[in-house]
Amino acid sequence: MSESKELQAKAKQAVASPAEQTQSGIVFTPEVDIFENERQITLLADMPGVAPDDIQLDLNDNVLTISGGVKPFEGANESDVLIEFEIGRYHRQFNLSEVIDQNKIEAKLEDGVLRLILPKAEKAIPRQIEVTVG
Numbered sequence: 001m002s003e004s005k006e007l008q009a010k011a012k013q014a015v016a017s018p019a020e021q022t023q024s025g026i027v028f029t030p031e032v033d034i035f036e037n038e039r040q041i042t043l044l045a046d047m048p049g050v051a052p053d054d055i056q057l058d059l060n061d062n063v064l065t066i067s068g069g070v071k072p073f074e075g076a077n078e079s080d081v082l083i084e085f086e087i088g089r090y091h092r093q094f095n096l097s098e099v100i101d102q103n104k105i106e107a108k109l110e111d112g113v114l115r116l117i118l119p120k121a122e123k124a125i126p127r128q129i130e131v132t133v134g
Contacts, residue, residue: 026088030066030114038126041100041118047090048112049073055114057107064094064105066114099124 030045047055049070058065069089074080096102099120106117 026086028086028088028090030090030092032092039120041120043094043116043118045090045092045114045116046112047109047114049085049087050090050109050112050114052109055107055109057105057116059096059102059105062096062098062102064096064116065091066093066116067091068114 030047032046033044035042035044045066047066047068050068051071054071055066055068058067067090070085070087072087073085096118101119101121104119108115
Protein backbone atom coordinates (compact mmCIF):
# COMPACT_ATOMS: atom_id res chain seq x y z
CA MET A 1 0.00 0.00 0.00
CA SER A 2 1.39 3.41 -0.90
CA GLU A 3 1.16 6.37 1.41
CA SER A 4 -1.21 9.20 0.64
CA LYS A 5 0.42 12.33 -0.75
CA GLU A 6 -1.58 14.41 1.73
CA LEU A 7 -0.07 12.70 4.78
CA GLN A 8 3.38 11.21 4.82
CA ALA A 9 5.27 9.59 7.69
CA LYS A 10 8.35 11.58 8.56
CA ALA A 11 11.53 9.57 8.08
CA LYS A 12 13.05 8.01 11.19
CA GLN A 13 16.05 9.84 12.51
CA ALA A 14 18.54 8.45 14.99
CA VAL A 15 19.08 10.54 18.09
CA ALA A 16 22.63 11.88 17.96
CA SER A 17 23.11 11.60 21.71
CA PRO A 18 21.01 10.82 24.78
CA ALA A 19 21.47 14.45 25.85
CA GLU A 20 18.98 15.53 23.15
CA GLN A 21 16.10 13.87 24.97
CA THR A 22 14.45 15.97 27.63
CA GLN A 23 13.25 12.87 29.50
CA SER A 24 15.05 9.62 30.16
CA GLY A 25 13.56 6.31 29.11
CA ILE A 26 12.43 4.40 26.07
CA VAL A 27 10.74 6.14 23.13
CA PHE A 28 8.26 4.06 21.12
CA THR A 29 6.93 4.68 17.62
CA PRO A 30 3.16 4.12 17.72
CA GLU A 31 1.84 1.85 14.98
CA VAL A 32 -0.68 3.65 12.75
CA ASP A 33 -3.43 2.82 10.27
CA ILE A 34 -4.44 5.50 7.80
CA PHE A 35 -7.71 5.59 5.85
CA GLU A 36 -8.86 8.09 3.26
CA ASN A 37 -12.09 9.07 1.57
CA GLU A 38 -13.08 12.10 -0.52
CA ARG A 39 -13.61 14.35 2.51
CA GLN A 40 -11.02 13.34 5.09
CA ILE A 41 -8.07 11.25 6.19
CA THR A 42 -8.43 9.19 9.37
CA LEU A 43 -5.32 8.22 11.30
CA LEU A 44 -5.46 5.61 14.07
CA ALA A 45 -2.42 5.43 16.36
CA ASP A 46 -1.98 2.64 18.90
CA MET A 47 -0.93 4.20 22.21
CA PRO A 48 -1.84 1.67 24.93
CA GLY A 49 -1.49 2.89 28.49
CA VAL A 50 -1.55 6.60 27.61
CA ALA A 51 -4.19 8.75 29.32
CA PRO A 52 -5.86 11.58 27.36
CA ASP A 53 -4.14 14.17 29.58
CA ASP A 54 -0.73 12.66 28.71
CA ILE A 55 -1.07 13.08 24.92
CA GLN A 56 0.39 16.09 23.14
CA LEU A 57 -0.56 16.96 19.57
CA ASP A 58 1.45 19.76 18.00
CA LEU A 59 1.16 21.25 14.54
CA ASN A 60 4.05 23.43 13.41
CA ASP A 61 5.19 24.24 9.86
CA ASN A 62 2.96 21.51 8.39
CA VAL A 63 4.45 18.86 10.70
CA LEU A 64 1.98 17.04 12.95
CA THR A 65 3.70 15.61 16.04
CA ILE A 66 2.03 12.98 18.21
CA SER A 67 3.57 12.26 21.60
CA GLY A 68 2.44 10.81 24.89
CA GLY A 69 3.73 9.08 27.97
CA VAL A 70 2.85 5.88 29.80
CA LYS A 71 3.02 6.14 33.58
CA PRO A 72 3.99 3.17 35.75
CA PHE A 73 1.00 1.09 36.84
CA GLU A 74 2.29 -0.05 40.23
CA GLY A 75 1.38 1.91 43.32
CA ALA A 76 3.84 3.65 45.67
CA ASN A 77 3.77 0.78 48.19
CA GLU A 78 4.04 -2.00 45.55
CA SER A 79 7.23 -3.58 44.26
CA ASP A 80 7.77 -5.08 40.82
CA VAL A 81 7.50 -8.86 40.51
CA LEU A 82 7.27 -9.16 36.72
CA ILE A 83 7.06 -6.30 34.24
CA GLU A 84 6.38 -7.14 30.57
CA PHE A 85 4.63 -3.90 29.58
CA GLU A 86 7.41 -1.40 29.02
CA ILE A 87 6.98 2.13 30.29
CA GLY A 88 8.12 4.97 28.06
CA ARG A 89 7.01 7.66 25.63
CA TYR A 90 5.38 7.52 22.22
CA HIS A 91 6.54 9.87 19.47
CA ARG A 92 5.73 10.09 15.75
CA GLN A 93 5.64 12.87 13.17
CA PHE A 94 3.80 13.35 9.89
CA ASN A 95 4.21 15.95 7.15
CA LEU A 96 0.87 17.46 6.11
CA SER A 97 0.24 18.93 2.68
CA GLU A 98 -1.90 21.97 1.92
CA VAL A 99 -4.74 19.57 1.09
CA ILE A 100 -5.46 19.14 4.83
CA ASP A 101 -7.59 21.81 6.53
CA GLN A 102 -5.32 22.13 9.55
CA ASN A 103 -7.76 24.30 11.52
CA LYS A 104 -10.36 21.52 11.64
CA ILE A 105 -8.28 18.54 12.83
CA GLU A 106 -10.06 16.52 15.53
CA ALA A 107 -8.62 14.03 18.03
CA LYS A 108 -10.22 11.38 20.25
CA LEU A 109 -8.66 8.69 22.46
CA GLU A 110 -10.60 5.49 23.07
CA ASP A 111 -9.36 2.12 24.36
CA GLY A 112 -5.70 3.03 23.81
CA VAL A 113 -6.26 4.14 20.20
CA LEU A 114 -5.85 7.78 19.21
CA ARG A 115 -8.17 8.70 16.30
CA LEU A 116 -7.28 11.79 14.32
CA ILE A 117 -9.68 13.17 11.74
CA LEU A 118 -7.84 15.26 9.16
CA PRO A 119 -10.46 16.96 6.98
CA LYS A 120 -9.51 17.91 3.46
CA ALA A 121 -9.71 21.54 2.42
CA GLU A 122 -12.74 22.36 0.28
CA LYS A 123 -10.53 22.99 -2.75
CA ALA A 124 -9.22 19.41 -2.53
CA ILE A 125 -12.62 17.71 -2.34
CA PRO A 126 -13.74 16.31 -5.70
CA ARG A 127 -17.04 17.68 -6.93
CA GLN A 128 -19.45 17.16 -9.80
CA ILE A 129 -20.05 20.08 -12.14
CA GLU A 130 -23.53 20.28 -13.57
CA VAL A 131 -23.83 20.89 -17.30
CA THR A 132 -26.65 23.18 -18.34
CA VAL A 133 -28.21 23.66 -21.74
CA GLY A 134 -27.96 26.99 -23.54
